[in-house]
Structures are given as structure tokens and as C-alpha cells.
Amino acid sequence: MSRLSETDTAKPLRGRAAAVGLTRAQVVEAAIAQIDAKGLSAFSLRELARSLGVSPAVIYWHVGGSKEDLFAAIAATITGGLAAAQDPQAPWTERLKQVFHAYRAAVHRHPNISPLLGAQMKSNGVANLDWIETVLAALHDGGFEGAALRDAFNALIGGLCGFVTMELAPAPASEDGSWENRISQRMAEVDAEAYPLTQAALPQLANRIFVLRWQNGADVSYDESFAVLLDILIGGIAVRAATLSHKEPAHG
Amino acid sequence: MSRLSETDTAKPLRGRAAAVGLTRAQVVEAAIAQIDAKGLSAFSLRELARSLGVSPAVIYWHVGGSKEDLFAAIAATITGGLAAAQDPQAPWTERLKQVFHAYRAAVHRHPNISPLLGAQMKSNGVANLDWIETVLAALHDGGFEGAALRDAFNALIGGLCGFVTMELAPAPASEDGSWENRISQRMAEVDAEAYPLTQAALPQLANRIFVLRWQNGADVSYDESFAVLLDILIGGIAVRAATLSHKEPAHG
DNA sequence: GCATCAATTGAACAGTGTTCAATTGAAAAT
DNA sequence: ATTTTCAATTGAACACTGTTCAATTGATGC
Incomplete structure (x- = not known):
């Protein structure tokens, strides 16, 4: 049986609750912190439990039946x-x-x-x-x-x-190095016989991409x-x- | 060591290749078919290999070092x-x-x-x-x-x-039933004391959502x-x- | 002092991505 | 005709994952 209520009850707690008292909100916040720090793909319920010094089953008890429910709670917290x-x-x-x-x-x-x-x-x-x-x-x-x-x-x-x-x-994690390396590698890969027009356009295209800075680097901003x-x-x-x-x- | 070339070589094959000859393109196509049929979350490399009657390691040999590479190949195939x-x-x-x-x-x-x-x-x-x-x-x-x-x-x-x-x-998979059930359930969940304005606005909001048909049902289209x-x-x-x-x- | 029950545990199950030393077997080289 | 080569495949292994469940803890209300 799991905690059903979305909002944390302010009612007096009984049993072990009063002593240890890990909150649903604390679980969600810890999950957010962990995803912020290490990325979404590196996130797992087990490591979340580990970082809280707690058994994996605790996550389920606090947050609901599945990982999706935790994700929903996270989304609700952020867009609230x-x-x-x-x-x-x-x-x-x-x-x-x-x-x-x-x-x-x-x-x-x-x-x-x-x-x-x-x-x-x-x-x-x-x-x-x-x-x-x-x-x-x-x-x-x-x-x-x-x-x-x-x-x-x-x-x-x-x-x-x-x-x-x-x-x-x-x-996606760049295979071997910088953006420039990848672009020139792609350019080298293009089959000149099959795609002569694309091949001809590629230098111009590369220039355009550099202008656009269509990359995920540090100094790139999509604000404007x-x-x-x-x-x-x-x-x-x-x-x-x-x-x-x-x-x-x-x-x- | 894995097959490095993106395009399938038309060069004569040697060794076991000529006999069995599973193609990189075949692997990618099978993956697409499987995701189309069973959804992305139900997709796994092992079941892909199973459906091809082949060992999981074959996928890696044909498609590259990781699942991400397979995904990249799939994306390239679809938007090509x-x-x-x-x-x-x-x-x-x-x-x-x-x-x-x-x-x-x-x-x-x-x-x-x-x-x-x-x-x-x-x-x-x-x-x-x-x-x-x-x-x-x-x-x-x-x-x-x-x-x-x-x-x-x-x-x-x-x-x-x-x-x-x-x-x-x-x-997300609807917990218990239809869209209407979920909406009315959400409405019941709203704390009237904490959010009186939201509570008052909800019936109107529900109507609007029904008008918009903001759901993932069969007869809903975003074409217009x-x-x-x-x-x-x-x-x-x-x-x-x-x-x-x-x-x-x-x-x- | 006893029963309650929110909260936690630890073990287990089935499945996953990934790696790697072996193995196959047809084509090329001898 | 035999040997070498090597693309293609195998099967087992490793470390990890989400999820479940019967037990256990221990402060609170009776």
C-alpha cells in the first residue's frame, strides 16, 4: 500500500513516521536535484534511494506505483x-x-x-x-x-x-571531438557521385551552420x-x- | 570490431557474410517496425535480436557501439x-x-x-x-x-x-479510465480552500478542454x-x- | 502494556545494455 | 586441395535496472 494523497498531510504522524519522516516532497526534490546534477539518462530510482540512504522500495511507497508517477510529480513541481x-x-x-x-x-x-x-x-x-x-x-x-x-x-x-x-x-554525445571535426567528417562522408548537388552545397552549408551556431556549446543562446x-x-x-x-x- | 561504414557496401562479401548476410539496413528496418508496432518504451535490443532470431551482440556489430547509434540510424532513415x-x-x-x-x-x-x-x-x-x-x-x-x-x-x-x-x-497511461473520469477526478482533487479561484474556474476550464479535445484519442487531429x-x-x-x-x- | 499502522527493510524476479573471448564457414590465397 | 583470412555470429558473463512483497521497526493513541 502506498501513500495516496498528492499533498503532504499536515495531520499528526504516527508510528515510525514521526521519527524518520522522509517526505514525498523531499523525495521529489532529491530526484530533481539528482537529474539536475547528473542528467536524465543517468538517473535511476535505485541511485536516488542510495543517495537518500534508503531502500529502493521507499521511493515507491512515497511516490506511487511507478517511475512515471515520479516523473509526473517532478513535472508538476517545476511547472507549478x-x-x-x-x-x-x-x-x-x-x-x-x-x-x-x-x-x-x-x-x-x-x-x-x-x-x-x-x-x-x-x-x-x-x-x-x-x-x-x-x-x-x-x-x-x-x-x-x-x-x-x-x-x-x-x-x-x-x-x-x-x-x-x-x-x-x-x-547526442559527440563521438570523437569538436563540432568542427564532426562537420568536416560528415562532409567527407557524403558520396559525391550519389549526391553531387549536396556535395557542392556542403561548404556553403557548413558556413551557414557556423553562422547559426547550431550547436549545444556553452556560449550559444536561443534567447533572441x-x-x-x-x-x-x-x-x-x-x-x-x-x-x-x-x-x-x-x-x- | 564493428561495421564502420554508414552505407552498406555493395562489394563482394567474404566468409559467413555471403551465406547468412544480415544487413545493417535490415536491422534498422526491423527496429523501426518493432517500435511502430509495440511502442518506444517497449522496445529493447534484446527483443529486437530475438525477433530477428539472432544473438543480441549482432545488433552491436551491425549498428555500432550503443543503442543511441541505432536511434540515430533510425532517425536518419525516417527523415531521409x-x-x-x-x-x-x-x-x-x-x-x-x-x-x-x-x-x-x-x-x-x-x-x-x-x-x-x-x-x-x-x-x-x-x-x-x-x-x-x-x-x-x-x-x-x-x-x-x-x-x-x-x-x-x-x-x-x-x-x-x-x-x-x-x-x-x-x-501517460490513464490510470483508471476515460478522459472525462480523469478530469472530474482532478476537479475533485483541487483544494477549494487553497485555490478558490482555480476551483471556481474549473468547470469552465473543463468545458474548454472538451471543446479543444485536448486528448490523445482516436478522432482527434491536430491538422488544422x-x-x-x-x-x-x-x-x-x-x-x-x-x-x-x-x-x-x-x-x- | 498493547495494538495500530505509517514507514522502512532486504531479498527476490525478470529484464536490460554492453562486452568479449570464442566459433563458424565461405571466399581468397597458396 | 589445402590453408589462410576475416566478415558474421554465438553464448556466456557483468553490472545494472524497475518493481513487488512478505517481513520488520517503533513511536503514538488507547
Whole structure:
């Protein structure tokens, strides 16, 4: 039998609980710390238990039936309280920008956990519901309803959260060395007979890639690219909102 | 020692190769088929070997040093030949639409493999280089250079590929039943004292979610939402291209 | 002092990725 | 015709994983 309640009960504890008292929240926090430190692929329930000085079964008792449940709890912890990051007085387009900047900032605080958040976005745990509500409310203020609301919502969530998922996706461990080495190696691999056009374009392509700094290095930032994406999306949605109100004047 | 070459050699085989002759391509295809059939989380190298009637070590010999390498090969196979899906005569904005629709279609043919593609997007294997080149060439025709090119490229790739990654992300296995059950259960879980506003908003929110059909069921499609996102993005980028050419008239 | 029961234990099961010294057997060399 | 070569495969082994479960602990309420 496992602890069922999501929130830690403040009720008086009995039995061994009062003495040792490992909390569900402590387990989740330790898991987050461990993933932050050593990466998601190096994370295991057994090592988590080891680092807590505890038997692996304890994790299950505190967190639920499976590793997925722990991941869900982690995602809920990280994206919790995100709706508070908006100014209720601001116009709806501005509120959307604030909320999505807050989402990106929250995920960037735990880049190694990013893959989990993308997957957990569909679970709609309670912790996420309020910030989903925030997005929906802003779009509602913009006049969106029905299919138009669905598309605007999906475009925003999918495009922006997807961007963050992509930018933080772990680059595969480089086989032998630097980015330059890998690119020139790839270039050498291209079969000139089968793909003459690609072969001809490759030097130019390599230059472009260097310009773009499409790599996972230390000095690379996607901040400006995200701002551009956010601007384009909110702008396009505002335009659609305007045409919507022209076509359907004040339904309901 | 493992087979190093990416492409299967057409050179005459010696030794046992000619008799049994399991190909690297065959291994990759079998892996794709298995992930398509049983899902990514149920996939293992051992069962892949089992289904091929072969020892697990064979996979390593054919595909390289680790499971990651197999995943890279799978991603390359699926996104290979994507650049061909464009009409060179069309204007650059239209070419971008064609290419990204082709990307989405290719990933939708293997929804279970989608998580791999998002991660593997940063590896820039040769198979992907040509369609990345396609995107870059279209943007170049639109007049983008330097930081503006980087941002337009990142916004497109991140937003659109991210959208596809998000829409195909596997929803966590529903604990007890239908979507409606889960939503009403979540609603019951919300602490009315701690979150009175959220509690009050939940019925409306639930309605909205039902309208949006934000679920992973059979009859749900993100086709229109993706089209909306694509329209907004390409439109916004076209606008930026126009302002670019005003500011920097024909540099170079 | 006793029963309760939240919290923990330790052992076990089935399965995983990965490595490696052996082995096969047809093609090439002699 | 025999030997050598070596691509391809094997089977066993190692260290590890997620998960389950019957036991055990020990402070609290009775």
C-alpha cells in the first residue's frame, strides 16, 4: 500500500513516521536535484534511494506505483505556480508573452528535465491546469472560441513549448571531438557521385551552420530566436483575433 | 570490431557474410517496425535480436557501439529524402510550407518514433543535412542573413518540429479510465480552500478542454492547428523579410 | 502494556545494455 | 586441395535496472 494523497498531510504522524519522516516532497526534490546534477539518462530510482540512504522500495511507497508517477510529480513541481507570473492589468497579448516567457524560464532552470515536461504536458495534472487556464483566459479575452480557440491554443502551446523542448534537447554525445571535426567528417562522408548537388552545397552549408551556431556549446543562446518566435506568434494571433471580431460580431 | 561504414557496401562479401548476410539496413528496418508496432518504451535490443532470431551482440556489430547509434540510424532513415518534397519553381515561402508539411507527414508515418527525432535533430547526420539545407536556401532566397537568418531558422525548426514533437508525445497511461473520469477526478482533487479561484474556474476550464479535445484519442487531429501555426509563422517571416530588404538593400 | 499502522527493510524476479573471448564457414590465397 | 583470412555470429558473463512483497521497526493513541 502506498501513500495516496498528492499533498503532504499536515495531520499528526504516527508510528515510525514521526521519527524518520522522509517526505514525498523531499523525495521529489532529491530526484530533481539528482537529474539536475547528473542528467536524465543517468538517473535511476535505485541511485536516488542510495543517495537518500534508503531502500529502493521507499521511493515507491512515497511516490506511487511507478517511475512515471515520479516523473509526473517532478513535472508538476517545476511547472507549478506558473500562472502567477502575469500582470492581470496588461492586455491579453502581453499576458500571453509573460506567461510563455515564465514557462521558458522555469524549464531553463532545469534543462535536464525538459524532455519530461514535453511528455507530461498532456497529462494535465492539477499543477498545470491553472497556467493552462491562464492561456485559455487570455485567448478568450482576445475573442477566440470553438475551433479558432483550439487552433490558437494548440499553435501557442505546441509551437512555444515545442521550441523549448527542442532547444534543450540533449545533443547526442559527440563521438570523437569538436563540432568542427564532426562537420568536416560528415562532409567527407557524403558520396559525391550519389549526391553531387549536396556535395557542392556542403561548404556553403557548413558556413551557414557556423553562422547559426547550431550547436549545444556553452556560449550559444536561443534567447533572441525565442523572442522572435514569440513575437511572430502573438502578432499573428492578434491579427486573427481582429478578423474574428469582424466576422462574428459579439456572439452570445 | 564493428561495421564502420554508414552505407552498406555493395562489394563482394567474404566468409559467413555471403551465406547468412544480415544487413545493417535490415536491422534498422526491423527496429523501426518493432517500435511502430509495440511502442518506444517497449522496445529493447534484446527483443529486437530475438525477433530477428539472432544473438543480441549482432545488433552491436551491425549498428555500432550503443543503442543511441541505432536511434540515430533510425532517425536518419525516417527523415531521409525529405528535401525532395519541394517544387523548386515555387516561391520560397511556398517551398517552406511544402518542406515542413513533408516533415510532419514523415514523422506521422511513425508516431512512436517521434521522441527520437526531436532529440536527434541536433545531431545533424548526413541524411538530415540536405533538408536543413533546403530550409536555409529558402530563407536565403527570402533575403535572410546573419542573426536574422539564425532567428528565422531557429523559429521555424523549433516551432514547427517542436509542435510535431508535442502533438505526438505519448500521453501517460490513464490510470483508471476515460478522459472525462480523469478530469472530474482532478476537479475533485483541487483544494477549494487553497485555490478558490482555480476551483471556481474549473468547470469552465473543463468545458474548454472538451471543446479543444485536448486528448490523445482516436478522432482527434491536430491538422488544422498545425496549418494555422504554419500560416502564422511563414506569414510573420515573410513580413520580416520585407522589412529586412527595406533596411539593407541588396548587400553583396 | 498493547495494538495500530505509517514507514522502512532486504531479498527476490525478470529484464536490460554492453562486452568479449570464442566459433563458424565461405571466399581468397597458396 | 589445402590453408589462410576475416566478415558474421554465438553464448556466456557483468553490472545494472524497475518493481513487488512478505517481513520488520517503533513511536503514538488507547
